[in-house]
Amino acid sequence: MLQISNEKIKEYELEKKLYSLKTLNTPRSGKILARWLIGIGLFGFVVLFLPWQQNIQGNGTVTALNPQDRPQTIQTAIPGKIEKWHIQEGQYVTKGDTILTISEIKDEYFDPQLLTRLQEQLQAKEQSIQATKEKVKALDNQIAALQQGLTYSLQKAQNKLKQAQYKLISDSTEYQAEIVQNDIALRRFAGAESLYKNGLISLTDFETRKLKRQEVSAKLISLENKVLASRNEVLNAKVELSSISAEYADKIAKSQSDKSSAVSYLADADAEYSKLRNKYASVEVRTTQRSIVAPQSGFVVKALKAGLGETIKENDPVVTIQPDKPMKAVELYVKAMDVPLLSKGRTVRLEFDGWPALQFSGWPSVAVGTFGGKIAVIDYVNSQAGTYRILVTPDPNDQPWPEQLRMGSGVYGWAMLNDVPIWYEIWRQLNGFPPNLQSAPTEGEQKSK
Template structure:
């Protein structure tokens, strides 16, 4: 029966009349299985030519689209000591609400009346500036008066010089007249002496002419003295002009020196006033920094500095805050090999942690539980994890993201690429080839237009 020996019994004895033999030795017992294999092969062949969407998978987490909407910490720009808390963890605060009050820890700011006393110093220095300004004006007036007085004195001295010069001319003319007179007197005297020798004139006439000649000589000498005195007056007038110039130059220079000193003191006082005003403004702003306020509306996450009386340095983190209004986004990372395939505006499917999903990577349309995303930013420098960061925003053409997702939760992403046949994708995966390199349709259209 088992046909173990070379003498096969089924060839010598006809077993087909028996029912058991008919059921066992039936020649067509593989018919249904062969049909199944044929149909499965035909279906499989058709499936190989079905479209398959190439994808790039990545992992990331939820974040916000705008940097200002991301969780942040509040720091103090000045060192201080915590005096009072106005909020608790989990409280909602509006922009500008006070979170805590701090006090100073530096000894130069301990004075409670520091601002008012600085204001008093500013007022005192401002009065000093006003005084110096008045002194400068007075000295300017004094310099103007000295210039006018010098001008008048110089005019007076020049007039005297002119008068002396005119007098010299007059005396010179008188001297020439005296010389003419003495010549005439000398001739008359000589003529009378000659006539007296001839006996025509008396001795009295000679003596009279001699007396007149002597008087004329005396007048000549007197006129010479007068001319010399007039010339001396010219010299004196010139000396007086130089003296006036030197005297008023000295007075004006001294007044100008005093004015420049007053101006220097004025500018120095103005600089001190400006410095004090700067310090006053700094003290005012610093006093406002004693109240740590919320930079935007949100929820207090965690107090990073706790207790009362605890000190901290400038820039230390005090409390964490999460903005109440934000636009969600997904921050995912892709391999450097896949980076050239990612373009701005491409579609991405996202699965959020905690949200059930059934994913068919090649058939995104039949996937369940995934949400649409759109590439809005691609990092141009590699991250510390050896991948490139890609930022995804909600796709406005797809269903909205769940409202209960929170910033920081995980997400898996599938970037949708080119549609290829399944046989091509299997061949690519078996050979370890990357997805097809291509350009989006918009970029290709722009290139054709150019």
């Protein structure tokens, strides 16, 4: 061993002579283990090249596709006190069935004859409105009569004024003629007086002419008074014409003022009548709200208020109803980075709580106890913790979903993508990369999202 001599010792001779070397032989079990490890390694290496279907995983619950089929909480529209329960939890109710009866707790609705009282007020207000309309109509007729009377009175006064003016013209003409006659009489009297002084005429002729002058003078004075009287008549006719307009204007203004007051009262009465009608309708509807009825057929899940005599507020939840025969769906929540890879109509495998299943996410063909579905809705905004919700409906070409599924049951699902080697999927998972597609979603798929 130390290469001191040229003679070599054969190994098999040493093994025969030395017991310690005999005990150092490789055990048989170690060889078997080595063979198994090599086989497993070769098998694992081969498995790395097997196809694996990529998928996007998510958790969710069972729900209904249509919002109207989801569990519904019924609220009371008015505050009140519970008087009677008409149902039990778990009972099936049809649309319109009475669930709960409540009574009023507001003093303004305590009167059991409130609707009758409001109806009487409506009738009284309607009669008042009708009487006011008749008053307005009567005032319109009065105003029309006053305007017609004003026209007639003005025509009468104008005619009287014209007559006075014509009479004044006639008297003035006669007065002017008499002035001429008076001038003639004065000249004749002056000539007769000169002749009488000269002894050319007798005293009788002189006195005759003097008497004639006096008569003419007296008649002139009379005609002058007559002219003055005619002028006064004209002035009086003008004053009467003006007073008629003022008198009728005052009467018409008063009637119009009364009409305006009546119209204003009518408008207020109409507003009060409308308020009374609104209140009557509200009370009538409120009366029907004392009975809380089922909005649709379904099962009573849970009574949220208990006992009799309990006071409930407005919009308080009273009971929860699960609609009958909902169109079931599954809502799954997926990561934001996986949403661009999804599209409507893509296949999804589902595992429901309570249904035993053996599933291989990458090999759906060997999965047992899973159910098929298709994506129907993809939300446009995130839901919780940065995830996005998708709605999955049953796949008509796959096994039907269990009839015993209840709303809110847990679901685990995975949306199937493309086939890749297992080694690629392991590498992707170790690096935290998102799944990828061999080709991006088509334009139709993107629009359908």
